[in-house]
Amino acid sequence: xxxAETPNAELMKTAEIKSRSLWDDARRRLMRNKAAVAxxxxxxxxxxxxxxxxxxxxxxxxxxDRDNVLIxxxxxxQHYFGTDSQGRDLLVRLLYGLRxxxxxxxTATTVSLVxxxxxxxxxxxxxxxxxxxxxxxxxILYSLPxxxxxxxxxxxxxxxxxxxFVAIGAVEWLTMARIVxxxxxxxxxxxxxxxxxxxxxxxxxxxxxxxxxxxxGPVVVYVTLTIPAVILAESFLSFIGLGVQEPLTSLGVLIxxxxxxxxxxxxxxxxxxxxxxxxxxxxxxxxxxxxxxxDPKDR
Amino acid sequence: xxxxxxxxxxxxxxxLFLITTMAFFMMRAAPGSPFDIERKLPPExxxxxxxxxxxxxxxxxxYGDYLKNAVRGDxxxxxxxxxxxxxxxxxxxxxxxxxxxxxxIGLATIIGLILGSIAAIRQNTSxxxxxxxxxxxxxxxxxxxxxxxxxxxFGLKLAWLPAATWGGGQLEYLIMPVITLALPQIAIISRxxxxxxxxxxxxxxxxxxxxxxxxxxxVVIKHALRAAILPLVSYLGPAVAALLTGSLVVEQIFQLPxxxxxxxxxxxxxxxxxxxxxxxxxxxxxxxxxxxxxILYSLLxxxxxYS
Numbered sequence: 122x123x124x125a126e127t128p129n130a131e132l133m134k135t136a137e138i139k140s141r142s143l144w145d146d147a148r149r150r151l152m153r154n155k156a157a158v159a160x161x162x163x164x165x166x167x168x169x170x171x172x173x174x175x176x177x178x179x180x181x182x183x184x185x186d187r188d189n190v191l192i193x194x195x196x197x198x199q200h201y202f203g204t205d206s207q208g209r210d211l212l213v214r215l216l217y218g219l220r221x222x223x224x225x226x227x228t229a230t231t232v233s234l235v236x237x238x239x240x241x242x243x244x245x246x247x248x249x250x251x252x253x254x255x256x257x258x259x260x261i262l263y264s265l266p267x268x269x270x271x272x273x274x275x276x277x278x279x280x281x282x283x284x285x286f287v288a289i290g291a292v293e294w295l296t297m298a299r300i301v302x303x304x305x306x307x308x309x310x311x312x313x314x315x316x317x318x319x320x321x322x323x324x325x326x327x328x329x330x331x332x333x334x335x336x337x338g339p340v341v342v343y344v345t346l347t348i349p350a351v352i353l354a355e356s357f358l359s360f361i362g363l364g365v366q367e368p369l370t371s372l373g374v375l376i377x378x379x380x381x382x383x384x385x386x387x388x389x390x391x392x393x394x395x396x397x398x399x400x401x402x403x404x405x406x407x408x409x410x411x412x413x414x415x416d417p418k419d420r
Numbered sequence: 421x422x423x424x425x426x427x428x429x430x431x432x433x434x435x436l437f438l439i440t441t442m443a444f445f446m447m448r449a450a451p452g453s454p455f456d457i458e459r460k461l462p463p464e465x466x467x468x469x470x471x472x473x474x475x476x477x478x479x480x481x482x483y484g485d486y487l488k489n490a491v492r493g494d495x496x497x498x499x500x501x502x503x504x505x506x507x508x509x510x511x512x513x514x515x516x517x518x519x520x521x522x523x524x525i526g527l528a529t530i531i532g533l534i535l536g537s538i539a540a541i542r543q544n545t546s547x548x549x550x551x552x553x554x555x556x557x558x559x560x561x562x563x564x565x566x567x568x569x570x571x572x573x574f575g576l577k578l579a580w581l582p583a584a585t586w587g588g589g590q591l592e593y594l595i596m597p598v599i600t601l602a603l604p605q606i607a608i609i610s611r612x613x614x615x616x617x618x619x620x621x622x623x624x625x626x627x628x629x630x631x632x633x634x635x636x637x638x639v640v641i642k643h644a645l646r647a648a649i650l651p652l653v654s655y656l657g658p659a660v661a662a663l664l665t666g667s668l669v670v671e672q673i674f675q676l677p678x679x680x681x682x683x684x685x686x687x688x689x690x691x692x693x694x695x696x697x698x699x700x701x702x703x704x705x706x707x708x709x710x711x712x713x714x715i716l717y718s719l720l721x722x723x724x725x726y727s
Binding site: 267270376398402 | 431434435438442443446447449450451556559560561562563564565567568569571572576657661664665668669672673683684687688690695698699702710
């Protein structure tokens with residue numbers, strides 16, 4: 122019995138070692154990065170609180186408590202983070218603002234991901250004058266003072282929530298396209314792509330089935346770093362008064378209000394600012410951790 | 421090289437044209453007009469005003485007129501400030517934005533170079549970690565958080581520095597806006613320098629330099645720094661765009677009479693000509709700096725050849 126078991130166990134061991142792919146390696150390295158793991162846990166907590174927290178709050182985000190205007194953090198009235206200049210509960214507004222900021226971050230990043238990956242993959246794969254033309258166009262867009270165009274867009278379409286996602290996403294896809302194109306060009310000379318082509322796979326099949334999955338690494342890293350950039354961009358627009366409209370709120374709107382009232386009511390600035398900074402820290406640590414895990418040559 | 425520069429300049433023309441066209445038609449698509457005020461103007465008067473500015477013509481004719489004038493350097497009158505031309509508004513606001521922008525990028529470059537080099541030379545020591553932690557702070561703490569906090573602490577509580585306004589550009593009025601604007605740039609530049617330097621320090625020619633018996637200081641300053649500066653040069657263009665975005669916020673926080681403020685209020689009040697003027701100015705600036713960055717790059721790194 123024992124003699125039969127031993128080679129079997131050994132066999133399983135070698136199988137285990139063999140199955141350690143590039144991604145397993147990357148995951149191992151990521152899990153060893155304490156800052157990244159802590160950030161993932163913290164970010165998950167923040168996200169869950171933002172999603173489910175408001176259901177457990179005693180106040181609505183647009184409820185005006187006339188008896189408690191501009192009070193500091195106070196447990197007795199259940200305004201744990203205080204109220205703003207109109208008597209609205211800061212904690213519940215903070216959670217709603219966090220929801221909006223995270224939603225903008227995810228949606229706009231998805232927009233930029235879809236446009237950037239398809240554009241970059243096509244340019245890199247087709248090559249030649251098509252590539253040249255497509256990349257020249259990206260170069261031109263790069264030299265636009267983009268923030269101006271986002272501002273003009275917000276003016277034209279009157280602070281539309283969905284449009285803001287699209288506008289910011291449309292700004293962020295350029296770098297994504299460049300990264301994907303570079304990867305695609307280096308990949309398409311590899312043997313497995315040639316084999317697929319020889320087997321008669323159509324270009325679209327090659328792009329989506331063979332190239333896209335292999336471009337994943339750098340794209341994942343860039344995505345985690347784009348989300349905080351987008352959250353910042355949204356907050357920036359809200360701060361100069363062109364973002365999310367009242368009574369709905371975002372971290373940028375809250376910080377802007379806080380900055381305006383910081384002498385009288387510092388908590389209005391401190392809580393949203395800390396929330397925002399912690400969220401951005403998490404995304405950046407995860408992004409850096411992923412980059413080191415997937416491409417460890419610079420450590 | 422010369423043919424490359426000419427080629428790039430030729431590409432710049434359609435780029436600018438495209439930007440102007442996009443900005444023109446987007447602005448005009450916005451609902452409302454510059455003459456919407458609280459009290460409605462009698463239709464005859466409004467018609468007269470529009471005729472005066474040529475706004476009664478078909479849009480495509482106005483576009484043609486605008487291009488014709490813009491090529492000659494005439495960006496027209498402001499539609500909101502009756503006695504000012506766009507050129508005057510720009511010449512008032514641009515020096516303010518330019519002063520804080522140039523000071524910030526200068527400060528950021530110096531500090532970023534020092535911090536980045538220290539981090540790279542002392543790689544994986546506490547000095548390195550401290551610099552990288554500081555850089556992470558600089559990236560994660562937005563300008564619109566840093567600015568108000570600086571105002572609160574140094575402007576209001578300690579009253580060491582004036583809390584806001586331009587004050588004719590005196591040093592004490594400049595300090596807080598410049599620091600606010602420079603902080604994220606310091607972070608980005610020190611990261612860039614560290615990454616470049618770490619790679620360079622491993623290269624063969626650095627080993628050769630050390631083997632020749634050069635002191636570590638000479639190795640770093642004469643050999644490593646030069647190569648590590650390269651990524652900084654290509655960052656020049658994006659940096660201007662970032663400063664631009666930042667200055668919109670900084671000008672609002674510190675109530676500075678800069679161009680960013682003119683642009684935002686111009687866009688909100690449909691002051692078409694002012695918006696167009698600022699967009700064209702900044703687009704030209706970004707295009708020019710990208711070109712300068714590429715030329716500098718090829719001068720600094722003889723391996724790079726343009727054709």
